[in-house]
Amino acid sequence: xxxxxxxxxxxxxxxxxxxxxxxxxxxxxxxxxxxxxxxxxxxxxxxxxxxxxxxxxxxxxxxxxxxxxxxxxxxxxxxxxxxxxxxx
Numbered sequence: 776x777x778x779x780x781x782x783x784x785x786x787x788x789x790x791x792x793x794x795x796x797x798x799x800x801x802x803x804x805x806x807x808x809x810x811x812x813x814x815x816x817x818x819x820x821x822x823x824x825x826x827x828x829x830x831x832x833x834x835x836x837x838x839x840x841x842x843x844x845x846x847x848x849x850x851x852x853x854x855x856x857x858x859x860x861x862x863x
Contacts, residue, residue, distance in 0.1 A: 776817060778850055781843040783810045784822065788840045791829045 787796040787807065797807040815822050822836040832840055 776814060778847065780810050780814050781847055783807050784814060784840060784843050785847060787811060787823065787830060788832050791831065793830065 783796065783800055783802075786799045787793065790796040790799055793808055793811075794804050797804040800807060811822065818839070820835060821833055822839065823830040824833055
């Protein structure tokens, strides 16, 4: 599992649409779909319910999405800290 995959996961949970999430992440829809499928396989569970016009986070995936968001926030903080130290 990579930070990129976590970004895709959070974007899809927020956008509730593969195409919109892909656009938000500046990737193609097949790239985002493949990454989500890979993540679901790694975790051994569906993360989203695919509906005709939207996708919805499954109840068991809600805490995973929340944790992914926290991981991304912490990764951004690390990057900011490194930049601050480098600039001193």
